[in-house]
Amino acid sequence: MTVSQRWNTFRKSSGVGQVRSSGEKCRISNCAGSSEISRSLQEAVLPSFACLPGIRRSHKEGGCASIYWRVFGGSGAQQAWATCARTGRTLVGIRSLDNSADEVAVAQPRERSRDILNRGFGFRAALSLAFADISPIVALYAIFALGLFAAGPRFFWAFPIVLCGQLLVALGCTELASRFPYAGSVYQWARHAKGTTWGWTAAWAYIWGLTLTCVVALPPRQSDLDIVRRAARQFGQHHEHDAHRRCVRGLGIPGLRIRRLDRRRGGKPRTQRTQGHCLRPASRGRAWPCSRQCRVRSTGWRAIAPFPVPSSSRNSLAQNACRSAPSA
Amino acid sequence: MPIRAIGLTAIVAAFFLLFAGSDLYNVLVNFSVMGPYIAFAVPVFAAALTRLTGRWVPGVFSLGRWGTPVTYAAAAWLAFEVVNVLWPRTQPGQPWFVNWSMVISLVSLRAVGVVVYARCRNRITEPVGERL
Numbered sequence: 001m002t003v004s005q006r007w008n009t010f011r012k013s014s015g016v017g018q019v020r021s022s023g024e025k026c027r028i029s030n031c032a033g034s035s036e037i038s039r040s041l042q043e044a045v046l047p048s049f050a051c052l053p054g055i056r057r058s059h060k061e062g063g064c065a066s067i068y069w070r071v072f073g074g075s076g077a078q079q080a081w082a083t084c085a086r087t088g089r090t091l092v093g094i095r096s097l098d099n100s101a102d103e104v105a106v107a108q109p110r111e112r113s114r115d116i117l118n119r120g121f122g123f124r125a126a127l128s129l130a131f132a133d134i135s136p137i138v139a140l141y142a143i144f145a146l147g148l149f150a151a152g153p154r155f156f157w158a159f160p161i162v163l164c165g166q167l168l169v170a171l172g173c174t175e176l177a178s179r180f181p182y183a184g185s186v187y188q189w190a191r192h193a194k195g196t197t198w199g200w201t202a203a204w205a206y207i208w209g210l211t212l213t214c215v216v217a218l219p220p221r222q223s224d225l226d227i228v229r230r231a232a233r234q235f236g237q238h239h240e241h242d243a244h245r246r247c248v249r250g251l252g253i254p255g256l257r258i259r260r261l262d263r264r265r266g267g268k269p270r271t272q273r274t275q276g277h278c279l280r281p282a283s284r285g286r287a288w289p290c291s292r293q294c295r296v297r298s299t300g301w302r303a304i305a306p307f308p309v310p311s312s313s314r315n316s317l318a319q320n321a322c323r324s325a326p327s328a
Numbered sequence: 329m330p331i332r333a334i335g336l337t338a339i340v341a342a343f344f345l346l347f348a349g350s351d352l353y354n355v356l357v358n359f360s361v362m363g364p365y366i367a368f369a370v371p372v373f374a375a376a377l378t379r380l381t382g383r384w385v386p387g388v389f390s391l392g393r394w395g396t397p398v399t400y401a402a403a404a405w406l407a408f409e410v411v412n413v414l415w416p417r418t419q420p421g422q423p424w425f426v427n428w429s430m431v432i433s434l435v436s437l438r439a440v441g442v443v444v445y446a447r448c449r450n451r452i453t454e455p456v457g458e459r460l
Binding site: 165166168169171172173174175176177178179180181186189190193194196197198199200201202203204205206207208209210211212213214215216 | 337338340341344345348356357359360362363364365366367368370371372374375377378385386387388389390391395398399401402403405406408409437441444445449452
């Protein structure tokens with residue numbers, strides 16, 4: 001039995017005859033399992049597969065290799081190529097121009113599928129592009145004032161928390177990228193893991209997320225400016241330069257002293273007064289309720305500080321917050 | 329170079345820039361926070377599901393036995409963040425559709441996406457390398 005006869009036999013027995021039209025690509029392995037397919041290809045069709053480490057390894061582990069198949073109508077030419085999911089490379093393409101040909105196995109290691117990630121970037125170029133694309137600076141200056149005025153000093157704890165969470169995501173995505181090293185990132189990962197609909201969902205969200213990020217990166221958002229302005233008005237004048245001190249104390253870092261921010265306004269740089277300042281916003285008729293302030297400041301404090309805050313400073317902060325004295 | 333894709337992105341971005349300062353712009357632009365979270369949540373959830381069913385085959389880079397808990401933790405973190413970002417906070421002085429802008433933009437973009445996907449789904453014929 002010639003190689004191509006065995007190929008055809010295998011093709012019929014494995015149900016590959018589901019090629020819907022000529023020239024269409026089809027995946028050979030459907031539910032029979034990739035290991036079966038690679039073994040058949042290895043033994044019957046592609047003798048050269050036996051010397052390819054990726055296929056052999058994948059065969060052992062239950063099919064890391066994906067084998068594609070293409071039939072050109074009329075001439076009967078067939079083409080198959082195997083993609084090793086481990087290395088992400090198309091290892092071999094074979095071509096049978098005629099059914100009577102004996103030698104069909106032609107190793108073409110350079111042939112690549114369209115999906116394969118073209119590694120045109122080195123480490124440095126990829127790092128530079130990623131830094132420019134997902135630069136943290138853009139997001140930081142967009143949200144810094146907003147977060148500071150909305151959450152107070154506790155806002156800084158968002159950085160390590162979000163860093164840890166996003167690090168987990170990055171590690172998970174690293175494994176996915178290593179498993180499916182195809183051009184298209186989230187689309188290919190989700191698509192290969194769960195199906196085309198999943199991949200399309202991820203791609204659609206990413207398309208709009210990135211496109212709208214292009215928009216938002218250019219001008220400062222009016223709503224942000226409004227919020228910051230309103231918050232600044234609400235906090236009152238003297239709380240603007242208190243913000244830094246409160247941030248430092250909020251972080252619980254002892255001994256760190258920040259000069260007043262209004263130094264360049266002509267005033268003398270003063271040392272800070274830590275007592276007697278209330279944490280409430282300046283009351284201009286619409287101050288925050290004191291009870292809410294106390295609750296937020298005291299409980300949220302203990303919950304979020306990872307190391308013990310000295311009880312004296314905690315108490316004084318809470319008392320200051322509760323004292324509800326109008327602004328000096 | 330994907331010239332057409334880059335050009336289309338630039339045109340669409342410039343078009344939305346014309347709405348700068350309006351409320352519609354704020355509603356749309358808020359999605360820039362939401363979009364990447366969803367985009368990375370979907371494959372991480374997919375990986376977590378394949379790990380749950382025990383069909384995950386690691387690639388070249390693998391975290392070893394830490395891979396599974398890290399993926400679960402990443403999925404949990406992303407779920408938390410998506411809910412957190414979607415959650416409408418009431419800011420004083422903002423109209424309701426700015427407070428609910430995440431939900432609104434997500435639902436509307438999802439509706440458009442379903443229509444587009446239904447139209448182009450049959451044309452996606454690229455093979456799936458290894459479906460888990």
